[in-house]
Amino acid sequence: MAADKIRIVYRTLDTKASGYWGLLAAFGLLALIGAGAAYTMEHAGHWITGMNNHIVWGTPHVFAVFLIVAASGALNVASVSSVFGRDMYKPLARLSGLLALCLLAGGLAALLLDLGRPDRLLVTMTNINPTSIFSWNVILYSGFFAIVTFYLWTMMDRSVGRFYKPAAMSAFIWRLILTTGTGSIFGFLVVREAYDAAIMAPLFIAMSLAFGKAIFMLVMLAAYTWTNRPLGTVVLTRLQRLTGIMVAATAYFLAIQHITGIYAAEHRAYEAWLLTGGTIYTSLFWLVGVGIGIVVPLVLLLHPQMGGNRVAIVGASIAVLVGGLAHIYVIIIGGQAFPMVLFPGMEVSSAVFDGVVAPYAPSLPEVLLGIGGIGVALLLLTMALGALRFLPESLADAVVAPNHVPTATDTSLEDGTDDASPNAVAAPAE
């Protein structure tokens, strides 16, 4: 019935506001600093970083993988609305798709600028190796950009609205495969004690959902608070609970991964070293990864008295991100630091770090390049929000969930584009 239809009006950010330009300048500066760090590393060579022949992937990869994984998860809000029919999330779908694209772009920027020869990037397109998961990921990342861009187009242009459902389903399936591919970069490395586990793929999918939603909530809260747009409690609380479930899922897969490792004799040495070794990786895993990244958010996101509490949501989201970075750091760098087994059952030593924990300390250029990736993501996001109508004017409860409690899904927003709303602004900003 027309009376039940949600009226969503999308509006760009006020590009004349000084705050908008301040954000652009701040994020642009981060991106520039990242570019400067990349130039320094490329010019001098990677020996000035903490990376070496034993820890070949360092802090830039931690940030890059984190952002790429989060990108896939950020799209989940759109998927929940269009694939699973949760209409309450539908007004957020555009932001969800946009954020996913921006995070992926930022992650790839950090990743590609760390290559030894980033100038040869095109070679990955001209010489594809069908057995390389990296090659698969080149296709998966490119495809993600194409599919999600088209998905956004179907949301914003009624002339292609008939493709909305197929685009949504394609994006949903594609991002699951994409994160599977990212996790499999590590899962397929049979020779490393820390990897060699099929569970890396679902673990990365769970992490992506937690990280992506945490970033989404932070962006949404910042955008609506700073622009004084109404933001109701209902949709926020739903997102809060959903993120909590994803954090719990991450904890579940992490637990299974490590319990399996403890059970298998060949991985036991690594698990003992990581979980009880007393190294920086042990501290990062337990204190930051588990303590800050899982326990704190679980309380803040799922405790009955925290529902809709914005301070709790912001705190939990930041905790998820900090803890997530720690988990990725432990997976990538800790996994390489642990000595590779050349001769099972024997002790080995050499002049080049055989049999010992490989040395690594993050260098300034690496950290700045990683942060530059975040800067790129946020810069692109801010520019896009100022240029096109991604953000609903209001996310007040009465707008997004007029029939809320207990039948929030009773709202009859039709599937497809926002044609259903008489006030919908479907066309891109001029």
Added chain:
Amino acid sequence: MSDDRTNSETTRRDLLKVGAAAVAAGALAPGITLIAPAQARNPAEPASAKQRWGLLIDATKCVEGCTKCVTACNEEMGLPDHDRAATDPQYIRIVTVRDPETSYSKQLPVMCQHCENPPCVDVCPTTASFKRADGIVLVDRHRCIGCRYCMMACPYKARSFAHEVSTDQKPHNPRGKGCVESCTLCAHRVDAGRYPACVEICPTGAMLFGDLNDPDSAISRKVKEVSTATIRGDLGTKPGVRYVGL
């Protein structure tokens, strides 16, 4: 200069051992180092699958403290020494293996194992890592983008990343900054009908190079006679480098 360093690190007793072993090796197996493994290949012809170049390393002959193969490799391939062990390139390294149950220990050289199923080739996103028809695993420096995925995948930690600008490069081993590199089995020498530098320098004849596809080659005869093994043979990589006394 590097030889001096090697000598200074080697005790007189070790030197005597090395010398005696060298004499013995020269007397007992003169063909190993003095006869070329094959005729020089015409540069216009591609490598052939008729050959499967391999290396047999007798760990029982590898003398403690000797690093001559490492030094010879560094000189042959123009590898610099910046005194930065973590980032300096290393195509061969000497690994000491000790049995914790018995305290028995020995050393042996480890380099690219030139696998029949090389994980580095599988994971390379640009096909820069490749295996020649004759089994030698190489990196195409024009295609390598420096992603280092091959280094993550190599079970032998055999690859290095060119971390810095390299001067005084050898024409047969261009070392572009930002690319991955590793032992080439001295392909430039092999193609010219010569032995790899490490094989040639080994004072005890512990390293035997040849064509594993040729039943009459010294290496083929040897692997039939004695028990040999590969490092991490359980991984199914089928290395072209085999060891005696592992």
